[in-house]
Amino acid sequence: MLRRPAGAGVRRLVLLSARVWAELGEEHLATERAVQASGLEWTVLRPTWFAQNFTELDFIASPLAGPGELRLPTGEGREAFVDLADLADVAAAALTEDGHAGRVYVLSGPRSLSFGDAVAEIARASGRPLRFVPVTEDEYRADLAAAGHPDAVADELIVLLRHIREERGATVTDGVREALGRPARDFAEYVARTGFGTLREPVS
Template identity: 40%
Template structure:
């Protein structure tokens, strides 16, 4: 049996990791969240260090999601290093990173955190997923705008995106948490095909019976609109790296890593849209 802590258990990928592990008899799963405490849930808050050690007590494998930088905790890498020091029984970690993180500047949080994990004594696997299909079904991303305005506006330069299903991210994470054959690997997680965002809107329109459109937003005004004089500089640097990649031809590249890790094809965007259709009606 492997005792596993899933961080961000209520988040997009965390809940999928929990779901994937729920069918595995060899896993004892503890969910980390800010407010719940029960036999299977531990209170965990990045801002409250006194919650770290109890949540990690007895944990052997960890699904790790980095926190956001804040004025009180500006150095994410050091914060995560301190967290790992609170887990003496930990032997395996699966880090949720981002697509293209391996090519980013070494001083950006994504790469600094990856380096921390790569240089640790733990068995590690790093997941680099592309844009989630589920963003189109999430009110905090595009669902609300689609339902109220009938459109989504994002800079892509007309390039296609190889969207990935969060359930595949969860399945790969679960496999890596339980099987050491995944140790030392970087998995770039995409779907089995790439689609322009205009094509994505056409598919959603067809399934939902409503007409949705896509507008290719100019990159610089889009970034400027989301900039804040009160935010740390690294937020602006991160946003630029994300959207510059989305506006490049590399965004359409298709990885076979889901197939390699799971022995089955990645879920398609068409399947996701068919299953989610009622949300957009």
């Protein structure tokens, strides 16, 4: 897979991985290992969950834009949500600037938030009474089944959300500063920039 770019004169590779894969075990890092063995200048990006998941990931965004109630089995677990704008800036720097080869950047936002915290910030910005409701994994699986999602999707989501409930992604890292020389954008900046105008009225 990686012989073709090398043969075409490609010098640098930047891989979008995820912090969760490294924390779940070596078996999830096969692609990272292939990139690192490519012989090219490589950089690996391991971000936390994206702040933009609240507007772009259907199982989070749709409940907020619709009934205004987000039900997840994450409890009070926190995640240091990273802004995709920071991820894009780091990727661009790694592709176009020297000094990033052989680096693994673990990227997070500057503070950890529970889903309840994040929904409360979005509610204030949107002017809607949005709610986060913690549920059990069995309740969440039933919710997904009622929405028509197959068991395989439920299995994957529950593993990822359990990772948050256990606060395995709550640690704030300095990867954005290491790569760019500036602090990471705060979740509040993402909320203010987004505006959440589409959440001001429930979707009928």
